[in-house]
Amino acid sequence: MGNIILTGDRPTGRLHLGHLVGSLSQRVQLQNSGMYDEMYIEIADSQATTDNSGNIQKVKDNVIEVALDYLSCGIDPKKCTIFLQSEVPELSDLTFYYMNLVTVARLQRNPTVKQEIVYRGFQNTLPVGFMTYPISQAADITAFDANIIPVGDDQLPMIEQTREIVRTFNRLYGDTLVEPQAVLPQNTVCHRLPGTDGQAKMSKSIGNCIYLADSKEEVKRKVMGMFTDPNHLRVQDPGVTEGNPVFIYLSAFSKDKHFEEYFKNSETGEIEYKNLDELKAHYERGGLGDMKVKKFLNYVLEDTLAPIRARRHELEKHIPEVYQILFEGSEKARLKASKTLSRVKAAIGLDYRNDYDLINSQVEKYAKLHAEAETEKKTKKR
Numbered sequence: 001m002g003n004i005i006l007t008g009d010r011p012t013g014r015l016h017l018g019h020l021v022g023s024l025s026q027r028v029q030l031q032n033s034g035m036y037d038e039m040y041i042e043i044a045d046s047q048a049t050t051d052n053s054g055n056i057q058k059v060k061d062n063v064i065e066v067a068l069d070y071l072s073c074g075i076d077p078k079k080c081t082i083f084l085q086s087e088v089p090e091l092s093d094l095t096f097y098y099m100n101l102v103t104v105a106r107l108q109r110n111p112t113v114k115q116e117i118v119y120r121g122f123q124n125t126l127p128v129g130f131m132t133y134p135i136s137q138a139a140d141i142t143a144f145d146a147n148i149i150p151v152g153d154d155q156l157p158m159i160e161q162t163r164e165i166v167r168t169f170n171r172l173y174g175d176t177l178v179e180p181q182a183v184l185p186q187n188t189v190c191h192r193l194p195g196t197d198g199q200a201k202m203s204k205s206i207g208n209c210i211y212l213a214d215s216k217e218e219v220k221r222k223v224m225g226m227f228t229d230p231n232h233l234r235v236q237d238p239g240v241t242e243g244n245p246v247f248i249y250l251s252a253f254s255k256d257k258h259f260e261e262y263f264k265n266s267e268t269g270e271i272e273y274k275n276l277d278e279l280k281a282h283y284e285r286g287g288l289g290d291m292k293v294k295k296f297l298n299y300v301l302e303d304t305l306a307p308i309r310a311r312r313h314e315l316e317k318h319i320p321e322v323y324q325i326l327f328e329g330s331e332k333a334r335l336k337a338s339k340t341l342s343r344v345k346a347a348i349g350l351d352y353r354n355d356y357d358l359i360n361s362q363v364e365k366y367a368k369l370h371a372e373a374e375t376e377k378k379t380k381k382r
Contacts, residue, residue, distance in 0.1 A: 007150050010045075021253070072311040091143055138165045143337040144340070169347075173347035251276060259276075
């Protein structure tokens with residue numbers, strides 16, 4: 001069947017640096033590696049409606065934002081299939097069938113679901129659709145026979161639940177579905193990038209994100225306002241780099257070339273810091289101010305985001321073409337998902353159109369009933 005990748009995002013806002021290091025950069029590498037037969041990237045707009053039912057326009061508006069972010073980061077529609085979840089109704093059918101394989105208690109134990117419920121403040125207002133997110137994700141993955149799922153570590157419980165559903169289905173109905181494997185970013189720093197305010201997670205609602213579409217001025221403003229070591233009050237004070245967002249971002253984005261470019265003395269040719277380890281060591285022993293480190297981080301991020309921003313600016317001039325990419329990708333995705341749905345229904349025993357044994361048995365059954373009735377009728381006449 002080959003190696004097939006499925007990944008994606010909910011269109012509830014523009015994508016940020018956390019997405020770039022956690023998934024987007026990895027997706028581009030995977031798509032260009034030549035090691036995979038198929039790659040599907042989903043914009044999960046249907047799932048996004050489960051906690052935005054009162055503001056569907058938000059979801060619709062952000063579909064194009066996510067698509068622009070994908071393309072500007074290097075996702076190539078010639079090498080992978082970008083599609084809209086709502087344009088592939090077979091995914092909803094699969095979700096329904098899989099619901100019978102999972103208990104409510106199991107969903108409630110899912111760590112990712114529990115965390116998201118608390119994060120969104122759901123109590124008695126928890127939508128059923130949101131609660132069944134792991135089942136919907138299982139449908140997305142299995143619909144395309146995906147066996148490689150690039151995710152952050154916070155999504156590992158979701159992949160494990162998909163694996164459970166696959167195993168249960170195959171045990172009940174025969175070997176039908178492919179069991180997926182999660183792939184984490186190689187750089188452990190990239191598993192989860194903290195917010196600029198020091199919070200454990202970037203959040204669109206809190207406003208602690210640096211977006212891929214942010215202007216040069218916006219990025220600088222956010223970097224200069226970033227949380228650092230609260231006890232590093234004076235330049236000469238020793239500072240803490242572990243857990244310090246500025247240094248976490250540098251670990252995720254800085255390269256040796258940035259140190260050579262930024263810290264090189266134009267007159268002597270000497271480089272003040274050759275790598276991040278040297279910069280950290282100076283900060284930890286004291287004598288290095290937060291502002292100098294932040295200015296360097298701003299330089300690094302601008303080097304990273306400038307080409308993405310430039311590509312996005314050009315793509316924004318061709319919005320109809322971007323939508324056409326989504327429509328064509330959705331048609332291709334639906335063809336693939338429909339084959340899986342047919343296979344699933346046949347395994348369950350609900351494939352009536354092709355179940356000729358069932359049809360013939362019913363023909364025989366009712367022919368026999370009518371023959372018996374006719375015989376009884378003739379007997380009574382005698």
